[in-house]
Amino acid sequence: MKVLVADDDPISVLYLQDVLSEWGYEVVVAADGLTAEAILREEDGPLLAVLDWMMPGLDGIDVCHNIRQAGMERYVYMIMLTSRTETEFIVAAMNAGADDYIAKPFIAEEMRVRVRAGRRIVDLEQELRRQATRDALTGIFNRGAILDVLQKEIARHARTPNFLSVIFADLDHFKGINDTYGHLAGDEVLREATRRMDSMLRNYDSFGRYGGEELLAVLPNCDPEGALAVAERMRSAMADTAVHTPYGDIAVTVSIGIASVNTADKADMTALLHRADGALYAAKLLGRNCVTAAP
Numbered sequence: 001m002k003v004l005v006a007d008d009d010p011i012s013v014l015y016l017q018d019v020l021s022e023w024g025y026e027v028v029v030a031a032d033g034l035t036a037e038a039i040l041r042e043e044d045g046p047l048l049a050v051l052d053w054m055m056p057g058l059d060g061i062d063v064c065h066n067i068r069q070a071g072m073e074r075y076v077y078m079i080m081l082t083s084r085t086e087t088e089f090i091v092a093a094m095n096a097g098a099d100d101y102i103a104k105p106f107i108a109e110e111m112r113v114r115v116r117a118g119r120r121i122v123d124l125e126q127e128l129r130r131q132a133t134r135d136a137l138t139g140i141f142n143r144g145a146i147l148d149v150l151q152k153e154i155a156r157h158a159r160t161p162n163f164l165s166v167i168f169a170d171l172d173h174f175k176g177i178n179d180t181y182g183h184l185a186g187d188e189v190l191r192e193a194t195r196r197m198d199s200m201l202r203n204y205d206s207f208g209r210y211g212g213e214e215l216l217a218v219l220p221n222c223d224p225e226g227a228l229a230v231a232e233r234m235r236s237a238m239a240d241t242a243v244h245t246p247y248g249d250i251a252v253t254v255s256i257g258i259a260s261v262n263t264a265d266k267a268d269m270t271a272l273l274h275r276a277d278g279a280l281y282a283a284k285l286l287g288r289n290c291v292t293a294a295p
């Protein structure tokens with residue numbers, strides 16, 4: 001796990017770097033408050049931080065305050081390093097958003113257990129977030145989370161001329177699979193189908209379970225031709241090989257509807273989903289196991 005050490009005293013930084021690396025942490029260093037804040041705000045920034053109170057630019061208190069105000073999605077656990085241990089200072093640090101403090105000069109063992117306590121909180125927070133955003137059966141995003149991703153992608157690319165595509169995929173005659181092989185076999189098929197289709201997506205695409213056996217992929221920076229190619233790969237990943245389950249090999253196909261929008265054209269999430277859903281309906285009408293693009 002990454003830990004940010006923000007301190008303008010190079011000796012103190014070296015010592016902290018030494019002990020934290022020895023305990024298995026990956027240390028990121030900032031020599032002033034502004035750099036510390038910028039690092040913590042990075043998309044993949046550290047979730048744990050040890051901040052010196054006195055720093056040039058922004059001090060540790062300002063950094064805590066700004067990070068809490070930033071409304072970041074992930075929680076950053078911040079430990080204030082301070083030579084001021086009177087109650088009023090501690091209260092000020094905690095009020096600014098610090099989670100804990102350590103008196104300077106610190107004893108390594110105390111630092112170790114306090115950072116470990118922080119790590120426990122961060123781990124718990126991440127697990128809660130995972131449970132809240134993932135579908136329990138398939139492990140892909142749940143409906144709320146994939147719609148959240150789509151909304152954010154639309155907002156992120158608003159006013160940039162760029163294509164955003166969505167893919168709606170629905171397993172064909174899934175009720176029949178449940179009826180013939182049982183619900184547990186249906187679950188296996190659903191799990192394997194999401195795994196196969198997910199593996200056809202790029203790293204920056206997202207995949208979620210929209211409803212029962214209806215899946216939604218969000219493809220940023222992907223034009224209609226690109227989306228068609230991905231959807232076709234998803235379709236054949238299902239049609240080409242039956243799903244091997246303890247209840248027998250089960251052949252299953254998927255119908256797919258796609259819709260693309262140029263994000264410069266004030267994309268509307270509901271309208272985009274509606275178009276993709278219409279395309280999926282058309283694919284079902286065409287006899288299933290095919291891909292249809294919305295006009």
Ligand SMILES: Nc1nc2c(ncn2[C@@H]2O[C@H](COP(=O)(O)OP(=O)(O)OP(=O)(O)O)[C@@H](O)[C@H]2O)c(=O)[nH]1
Pocket residue numbers: 137170171172173174175176178182183184185186187190211212213284288
């Ligand atoms: N095993 C299993 N079945 C599910 C799950 N979620 C939804 N289903 C089933 O998926 C089936 C969907 O059936 P329908 O909506 O009639 O669609 P279909 O049989 O796939 O037919 P078409 O979509 O028209 O090709 C229902 O029988 C649901 O009970 C799940 O998590 N596990």
